[in-house]
Amino acid sequence: MSTWAEHKTRLRKFLRDPNANIWTDADLLTIWNQEQDEFQNVVGGIKTVEIVRLPPLFESTYMFNFEWPYTGHETGYVNSVPSDLKYYDQGYIFCTYRWEGPHIAGHTSPGSDAGTFCFHPWETWMVNDGTAADSPPVWAGRDFEKAIFIAFDKDPIEPISKKTLMETDISFRTRKGEVLNYWREETIENFIHLYPTPSSVSWTDTTDDGMVIGEVSADEAGESYGLITDYTGAYASTNFGAAVDLLDLEDNLLVAYAKRPAELIYDDDVSDFPDYFTKYIEFGTLEQAFRMENDGKIESLSAYWGYRKNHAIQVMKRFKFKRLADRDLCLRTKGAVPRKRDRYWRLPDTIETS
Amino acid sequence: MNEVERNILLKIGEDPDNPDVFVEGDESFDLIRNSINDAIEEISLVTGSVTRTYKMPLRKNANFYRLQFEHERFAWPVDVWLHGVKRRLIQKDFISLVDENPRWLYDAGSPVNYFMAGDFIMGIHPAPSSDDDMLEITSVVVPDRYTLGTSRLKIRDQFKWSITYYAVSEFYASRGAAKQATFYFNKYLDKIGLRLRHPIYGDKIHQYQTIKRPADGRMPGQYDDVNMGRT
Numbered sequence: 001m002s003t004w005a006e007h008k009t010r011l012r013k014f015l016r017d018p019n020a021n022i023w024t025d026a027d028l029l030t031i032w033n034q035e036q037d038e039f040q041n042v043v044g045g046i047k048t049v050e051i052v053r054l055p056p057l058f059e060s061t062y063m064f065n066f067e068w069p070y071t072g073h074e075t076g077y078v079n080s081v082p083s084d085l086k087y088y089d090q091g092y093i094f095c096t097y098r099w100e101g102p103h104i105a106g107h108t109s110p111g112s113d114a115g116t117f118c119f120h121p122w123e124t125w126m127v128n129d130g131t132a133a134d135s136p137p138v139w140a141g142r143d144f145e146k147a148i149f150i151a152f153d154k155d156p157i158e159p160i161s162k163k164t165l166m167e168t169d170i171s172f173r174t175r176k177g178e179v180l181n182y183w184r185e186e187t188i189e190n191f192i193h194l195y196p197t198p199s200s201v202s203w204t205d206t207t208d209d210g211m212v213i214g215e216v217s218a219d220e221a222g223e224s225y226g227l228i229t230d231y232t233g234a235y236a237s238t239n240f241g242a243a244v245d246l247l248d249l250e251d252n253l254l255v256a257y258a259k260r261p262a263e264l265i266y267d268d269d270v271s272d273f274p275d276y277f278t279k280y281i282e283f284g285t286l287e288q289a290f291r292m293e294n295d296g297k298i299e300s301l302s303a304y305w306g307y308r309k310n311h312a313i314q315v316m317k318r319f320k321f322k323r324l325a326d327r328d329l330c331l332r333t334k335g336a337v338p339r340k341r342d343r344y345w346r347l348p349d350t351i352e353t354s
Numbered sequence: 355m356n357e358v359e360r361n362i363l364l365k366i367g368e369d370p371d372n373p374d375v376f377v378e379g380d381e382s383f384d385l386i387r388n389s390i391n392d393a394i395e396e397i398s399l400v401t402g403s404v405t406r407t408y409k410m411p412l413r414k415n416a417n418f419y420r421l422q423f424e425h426e427r428f429a430w431p432v433d434v435w436l437h438g439v440k441r442r443l444i445q446k447d448f449i450s451l452v453d454e455n456p457r458w459l460y461d462a463g464s465p466v467n468y469f470m471a472g473d474f475i476m477g478i479h480p481a482p483s484s485d486d487d488m489l490e491i492t493s494v495v496v497p498d499r500y501t502l503g504t505s506r507l508k509i510r511d512q513f514k515w516s517i518t519y520y521a522v523s524e525f526y527a528s529r530g531a532a533k534q535a536t537f538y539f540n541k542y543l544d545k546i547g548l549r550l551r552h553p554i555y556g557d558k559i560h561q562y563q564t565i566k567r568p569a570d571g572r573m574p575g576q577y578d579d580v581n582m583g584r585t
Contacts, residue, residue, distance in 0.1 A: 013385055014528050048472040049418060149448035154459035156452050249459065256448060256471050274473065276395040276427060276496045300532035307536065311543070319399050322494070323430040323470065326445045
C-alpha cells in the first residue's frame with residue numbers, strides 16, 4: 001500500500017516541483033483529501049464490516065467544548081454530552097438531571113427523571129436498580145457513513161426514526177429488552193442508539209487476555225481472545241492462505257456499512273481506497289493543482305489530468321458493476337408486479353424440547 | 355529492460371541500447387516503470403483478464419473471511435467452489451439473505467451462498483459447521499507491481515502496445531506537453547478498445563426474427579403494379 005509520502009513523490013514528479021517551490025505539501029494534502037472525498041461521492045463508498053462490542057468503549061466523555069482537544073479523540077471515539085439534553089443552554093451549565101436547569105433558573109421543575117443518569121455509556125448496565133434514564137450511544141463503526149446491515153447478537157435490527165419512537169413509546173429512552181431497532185439522535189457523531197436498550201451485556205470481552213482487536217497465535221481462538229483477531233495458528237495463516245477473522249457476534253453488534261475514507265495527515269498514512277485506485281486520486285489532485293492561482297498554473301495540463309480523472313471514474317464504475325458478475329439473474333415478465341415477499345420471522349429449524 | 359520499456363524509450367526519442375536519461379536502475383526510470391505498472395493495473399481491472407484461484411480453509415462457525423492475499427490484489431470474485439462437497443456457491447447480498455431468512459446468522463451447515471460483506475471481506479452462509487472443508491475462490495486480481503526488467507508482465511501480449519501508449523502519455527504529461535499526452539492517451543483508449551471490445555454488458559445474443567409476408571409475396575411497403583400505390 002502506498003503511503004502519502006510515496007503519493008507526494010509521484011505528484012511532484014508530474015508537477016515538476018520536487019522541492020515544493022510552488023505547491024507546498026499542505027496544498028497537495030488538502031487537495032488530495034478533497035479528491036478522495038469526491039471519488040467517494042461519485043463512485044460509491046468503501047464498504048467494510050466491523051464488530052462493535054457492547055458495552056461500547058470510549059476514550060473519554062467530555063462536557064464542555066473547550067475540553068475537546070484534550071479528549072484523545074484522535075485515538076478513539078469520544079462521548080460528547082454538550083449536544084445532549086443534559087446541557088442547559090441558558091445558563092451554560094452542564095446538569096446531571098434535566099429538571100436541574102429550570103430549577104436553577106427559579107422555575108418549577110417539570111418533574112423527576114425516570115432512572116439513573118450515567119456519564120459514561122457503559123455505566124448504563126451497572127446501575128443498581130437496572131434502569132438508566134437515557135439510551136446509551138453506541139458507536140457504529142470507524143468513519144461510519146451509511147449502514148448496510150446491522151445485527152445485534154445475530155438478529156438483524158431495522159432503522160427507526162426518533163419521531164416514530166416518540167409517537168409509539170413514551171418510555172423509549174428507558175425501555176430495556178430484546179433489541180429490535182436502532183435510531184440516531186443526530187448525525188455529527190457516528191453513534192446509534194439501540195431500541196430497546198439491551199437488558200444485559202457480556203463483559204467477558206474485557207478480560208486481560210482480550211482486546212477489541214488482537215492477535216491470536218494459538219490453535220484455538222475463542223471469545224476470551226477478543227473480537228477481531230488475526231488467526232495465525234496451524235490451519236489458517238497468511239502463509240497457508242487467506243487470513244481469517246474470527247468475529248464474536250454474541251451480545252455484540254455486527255455492522256456492515258459504507259465508510260468515509262479517512263483523511264491522510266502524516267507521511268506514513270495509507271488511503272482507505274484499494275491501492276490500485278489511489279492513482280486516480282492523484283489525477284484529480286493534479287487537475288486541481290495545475291488550476292491553482294500560482295506560478296504553476298497550466299490550464300492545458302489541468303485539462304489533461306481532468307480528462308484522465310473522468311476516464312478513471314468510468315473505470316471505477318465499471319469495476320463496481322463487474323463485482324456483480326457472478327450474480328445469478330432472474331427472469332421476470334415485463335410489466336408484471338414485482339414479486340413481493342412478506343418479511344416474517346420464521347420458526348427455527350430445530351426446537352429444543354429440554 | 356523488457357520489450358515494453360524498450361518500445362517506450364523508442365517512442366520518446368531515447369536509444370534503448372544506450373539511453374541518455376532513462377537508464378535502467380536510475381530514479382528517472384522509475385517514472386516509466388510506475389506508468390507501466392499503472393497501465394497493467396487499469397487494464398486488468400477493466401478486462402478482468404488476470405484471475406487466480408485461492409484456497410481458503412473454512413473455520414467452524416465463522417461467517418466472515420478477510421481476503422488478504424499475499425500475492426496480487428483481490429478485485430472481485432468470479433467463482434467460489436466448495437471443495438469437499440463439489441458445489442458452486444451462489445452470490446448473494448445482505449438484503450436477499452435477510453429477505454429469505456432474518457435469522458440467517460444462526461444457520462450453520464454446509465455453505466451454500468457467499469456474499470461480499472466489504473470490499474475485501476467475504477461472507478459465507480450458512481456458517482461452516484466444521485473445519486474440514488475449504489473454498490476455492492477464483493477471482494479477478496490486480497497483478498503485483500513489477501520491479502525488475504526481467505520480471506514477467508502479467509498481462510496479455512495484445513495489451514503491450516496499450517501499455518506503451520499509456521506510459522508515453524504520462525511521460526509527455528510529466529514534461530508539460532499536454533497535447534502530446536492527450537494524443538497518446540487517446541491512442542491507449544483506442545488500442546485497448548474499451549468502448550467496443552470490453553463493454554460493460556455481457557456478450558450479445560443474436561436472435562432470428564420472422565418477417566410476415568403476404569400471400570402474394572409482396573413485402574410490406576412494396577408498390578402495387580396495378581394501383582401504383584403502396585400496399
